[in-house]
Amino acid sequence: MKIALLHYRGGLMDGVSLEMEKWKKVLTRMGHEVHIVAGNRKEGVDVVVEEIGFENPDFAMMNRNFFGGVTDFSNEEDFLSFMKKKEEELFHTLSEVLEDYDLVVPNNIWSLGLFPPLGLALSKLKKKFIAHHHDFWWERKHLIPKSERLREILERHFPPDLPNVKHVVINSIAKKELQKRKGIDPVVVPNVMDFERPLTSEDMYHRMREELGIDPGTIVALQATRIDKRKAIELSIDVVALLKRTLKRKTPLYNGSVFSGEIVLVFSGLCEDVSYLEELKEYASLKSVPLLIFSERVKEDTSFFWKLYNVADFVTYPTILEGWGNQLLEAIAAKKPVVLFEYEVFRSDIKPVGLRYISLGERFFRRENLVKVEESVLQKAVEELSKLLCDPSLYRETVEHNFEVGKKHFSLERLKEILSREVLV
Template sequence: MKIALAHFRVGETDGVSLEMEKWKLIFERMGHEVVFLAGSEGLTESFIIEELHYKHPINDRIVENAYDNLKDYPDEDSLKKEILDFSHKIEQKLLNFIQNEEIDVMIPNNIWSLGWGLPAGIAFSNAAKKSGIKFVAHHHDFHWERERYSHPTCSFIQEYLEEFFPPNLDNISHVVINHIAKEELEKRKGIIATVVPNVFNFEGDAWKADEYNQDFRKSIDVGEDDILVLQATRITERKAIELGIEVVGELQNADHQNELKQLYNGKSFSENSKIVYVLAGLPESTPQYLEHLKNKAENLGVDIRFVNDKIDHSRRIENNEKVYSLWDAYVFSDLVTYPSILEGWGNQLLEAVFAKKPLVVYEYPVYLTDIQDKGFSFISLGDKHTINNQGLVEIQNERVVSAGLKASQILSDEKLYKDETENNFEIAKKYYSYEALYRYLHSLPIFNKAAMPL
């Protein structure tokens, strides 16, 4: 079969683009021909419908007027007309693409999930009706999960969300990435979806120290005998990085430092050694949140480093200085924090497991429903929190203390460190590898008859 994977953008570092690359690889292993369709192609070759561009100026205007403030149109009818006119352009190009490229299966990614592309959602629905081919709607998150889409400026926008996001048509099957989304979709729309979790290439080569990255620690002024605690995610409020700061602060407790004299890797942790909290991700929070993090770190005496200017998706030289990949940061970390209170899945969790690093985890809702029962051994921060008057996440202090104790035990015990990280790796390989994705996709009714062995 010929399959088209569609999104607003491809070939970039956003989670949807990355998952599409994985699906393409697995479908090709099955023997299918796969192409991309998008509004922009980034570093990946794609068929382009420019009206699908994630930041198309017309769509930007529609989004702002549909959800924030109806200010660029004289009335609701004018906004509706622009949405439908723009949708018609996308629909015609989409139908031409399906016919000219002889597409058998179209897989829209998040186009029917969020309310970002109202014209696109309508266009794809009409194309599904008119083309008659099979569609698989791959939903990463939904509009009802986002505050942005909860109060439309016009009643007809709400009607569009209910009818088209997602549509319930006979030739469309639906895939979600977690069981919470599956249950909510059935409750709201009467649609029965299949759960296909995000995956990682656990069959790939291990990340290692090499000639390029061997000076990573030096480049961010972290000593060889220091403990590097990594927060690999973007810096946003829901990542609850303040909890990571508390854990690092607890690790610096004198009792734990006595236990940390000899580390798992044979290095000595002396009075001159430090525990450094390294934040590798792009800041995407409010300035106030960043200030709160810095203030909290200062109050707890935590050495915090914001190193995103030295980290990118891949290695390169810029202004005669090295830029490292995120994988390089994992290589030289000793411990990884993942204190997010809300995730659609948890890609950085899988990355840390692949890197064979112990992981501090807050048990966010999807973790509890989809991941906890697999048998991983993580350092838990529990699953209960409150929000203080600064907007920061707080948990019981006992949880922070126990996490600090468990972390110090793992960091000072070579066998425990290796046993737990190796066991986590094998579990993830079983459930969240490319081989597992092959099984998940092979089980979808429209693909299992045509599948070929890996």
């Protein structure tokens, strides 16, 4: 088959872009011709349709008026008329662009409704669809329109229940909610990782640290998520600050080095909230936690994102809300131990497979606009982390165990099995 993987953007480091690349790799191995069709010009995007991209002025304007309240039109009727016109334009554009494809896989276009005319236009195409839902609009308060009429559009059409559309979700919680809301029974396809391609090596560990000027005795914590408030990155700062106070200088480490007393926290993800990044810088300074921020470099060179896993001694994953958990899988594939907050989807879909991790618990509260966990939970996590970083056997056993578990449950081979048996049928 000739297959189009469709999204607003591609070739970037967001979860949807990453999963499309994995689907493309697996579907191509299965003998299909696969193209990523998106609205941005980026390496990895095979077909560019600028009309559906985030950079399109109509996209931003539509988003602002649909979710934030109609402000750019004299009344709601005028806005709805504009939407209808845009829907017709997109229908003609997509009819031409997607004409030769046997199967179209829209990613999140029918899930969040960020650009409603696009979803409505897609529904009119006489194509075979697999709707890949990574998140849903009802999971995000800011993506619920203030207007009842506009909200009804989402409730009726996002996602659509059509005979030519098969639905895929990434976790069991979303499956139950979609069944309840729409009577649709989707297939659960978890996010996956390529466990056959080594992400790290001992040689690269030393080379990357030398390149970045990081002393062999310095412990590096890696925060590989995008910089966004729901990632609760302040918890990573708390972990590093307490670890620095707990671990004694000149303590032998798992890799044969001796702890210098220094711990740095590295940010490798793209920044999606500049004001939040400033808050994190201020908080890290208050806690005496050095930060190395490579967001801009990664934006220019995505390969550098993957290289940064080499410098890490452990990975922090304190996110409080995830549809799945790409950076968790990346850490496992990179053979790095993980300190994580047990968010809801982790508890329901990932925890049962038996990964070994250092827990920040499953309850949080806010203090002065920062996410916090109980001091006793943080203390226990840091004690476990200290033990792990100072025990070569425990470190090795932990990361190797997780690698094998990840390979079994979340590999490209597992994706191929699910697509063959449950999706492409």
